[in-house]
Structures are given as structure tokens and as C-alpha cells.
Amino acid sequence: VMGELAQETELLVIGGGLGALFTLLGGAMVYSGIRRGIQKIRPFEHGIATVGEIMDVYQDTRVSVNGRYPWAIVYTFQVHGFDHSGQELVWRQPSRNLTVGSKVHVLYIQDNPQENVTYPPPG
Helix, strand or coil: CHHHHHHHHHHHHHHHHHHHHHHHHHHHHHHHHHHHHHHHHHHHHHCEEEEEEEEEEEECCCCCECCECCEEEEEEEEECCEEEEEEEEECCCCCCCCCCCCEEEEEEECCEEEEEEEECCCC
């Protein structure tokens, strides 16, 4: 009887530990997603507009959803003489107007230009 009780307690501890681990991992993933979303929304709400330039447009094969790959649009822009860059991932093929060297409107956060987006969004 004591052996069975110890075995049940051990299973409860292991199960509870795994449950806690998955809860923490899920919470971290949700937090990360919300933070990334806020970093994309903030420039639309509080951003400063400038003009940037498209540096590259390619299909990003490092990411796949249902066998589809997003398009990466890499751009640069300047703030107070310093170069900054950004990247947008879109699921539809970008228009033919969006090519290397094309001008693009960029919104960025003044005290953190790494928070930036293109406007209008390319996809």
C-alpha cells in the first residue's frame, strides 16, 4: 500500500511539473507574440515618417506555413544621419513596383528607430 501511494505521489509530481513547464512555455510564447505585435503597432500610432529604400525582396524559405513561404522585404532608412533597417514579411507576392532601389515610406519610433514599419504595409 505504501509503495502504491509513493508511486501515485511521484506521478502527480511529474505530471504537475510537466503541466507547469508547458504553462510557462506557453505564457512566454504569448508574451513574445504580444510584444512583437506592439512593436509593429506603435510606429503606426506614434511614429515619425521618413522615406526609405528597398534593399532586397526575396522568398524567405526559413519560414513555412502549410508549405507556403512568406516574402521578405528588406529596407533601409536614415535617422539623423545614421542608417537603420527593417524587414516586413508578407504572404502575397509583392507588387512589381516593390523592387530593389524603390522608395518606400517608413514610420519609426523616435527614441528607438529599430521599431519601424513600412506604410502602407506591403502585403
